[in-house]
Amino acid sequence: MIRIVKPSGGPPELSRRGGQRIKEDCDSYIETGEDYRSGVKKFNFDSNIYGNSEVREQLLLAQHGKCCYCETKIRPAAHPNIEHYRPKGSVRQSKGCTKLYPGYYWLVYDWDNLLMCCPVCNTKKNDLFPLLDEDNRARSHEDPMECEQPMLVHPAIDDPNIHFHFSGSVIGHRTRQGKETIDCLDLNRDALRDKREGRLQQLCAFLCIVKMKDEMSNNGDFEDLVELANQEIRAAVSDQAEYSAFAKQLKEVRRTDWGTDDVAPVRPDSP
Ligand SMILES: [Zn+2]
Structure with missing residues (x-):
């Protein structure tokens, strides 16, 4: 793994259309949070926003065409995986732990949360996001994230x-x-x-x-x-x-x- 320097701000599509979608998803969570927490209701995230061509191009350029974690070259012909550092749909503290729903839905279109990784790393990481103390995990957009101490190294931070x-x-x-x-x-x-x-x-x-x-x-x-x-x-x-x-x-x-x-x-x- 090498240090990645991403351009600040990210593509405008993320804040424009992504910002609107985040607002809608946060409003929906306020109304029916219990259904999301039980896993009965799920967010319908838009990969055309967080995975649009400009996002992919900027990430591939910043990452020198390599997986952000293992440094394997990502083949241009392959469909590279957009990696959400904080997972979007569900989250687990470790491999044997129960999934928590929802994931970090409010960061799905957040440039700072996006990376690009190879299919193997994407599958291995899945929804794992261990914290030093899981009691400090932010479970909704209303919870503070400053208390979280992630145990997964972030190559751009x-x-x-x-x-x-x-x-x-x-x-x-x-x-x-x-x-x-x-x-x-x-x-x-x-x-x-x-x-x-x-x-x-x-x-x-x-x-x-x-x-x-x-x-x-x-x-x-x-x-x-x-x-x-x-x-x-x-x-x-x-x-x-x-x-x-x-x-x-x-x-x-x-x-x-x-x-x-x-x-x-x-x-x-x-x-
Ligand atoms: Zn990899």
Whole structure:
């Protein structure tokens, strides 16, 4: 996971049509809140508003075309999932917990609550939204949200470097939020581990070439190879690359100068 910088405000459609829909949904909740809380009545959210093309384009651009959580490239031909950080229809504290209805219906068209993720992360997270203390959960638009302490790292609000580190291809946690996020999204799932392992082997090969530079200094062809290896390493640690957070935290890369200034110093894991 890398830090995402979204443009402030978001597409005007969200505040224009989305704002109207939020007002209608809040009015409806005031009238028949009990039916919503029992799950008998459900909101009919409009994906044409929160998922319109401008929202998708702005999110994809801000996220460098990658899943906001696992950094897998989102295929342009695929229908990317709009992710509601605070889930919209229902919410659960953990995988074994009962669903609470409704979800955060008043944030469905809120730009700050929208991200884009891959289908796997979307399915894994589903309606999970753990809090440090569930008693502080806002259950309606009238409840304060300032007391909530989310345990899921928000890539556009939090600094992921504070919460995660890598050991080989395995992502580890530095904080309790990091641990909850890894568990919630299954960020050590086999498919991701395999992809990071493949990237690790590629990078190790390029790093080997660069290390041999001094021994082969009089060989013109080898200098071209070294330049190519440098380019590949620079590309792997750029925000545009898949799994760049992982590449930036490799010890061999950190000891060199491939633009890894934003990596937090290593700290011991918190329990
Ligand atoms: Zn993902």
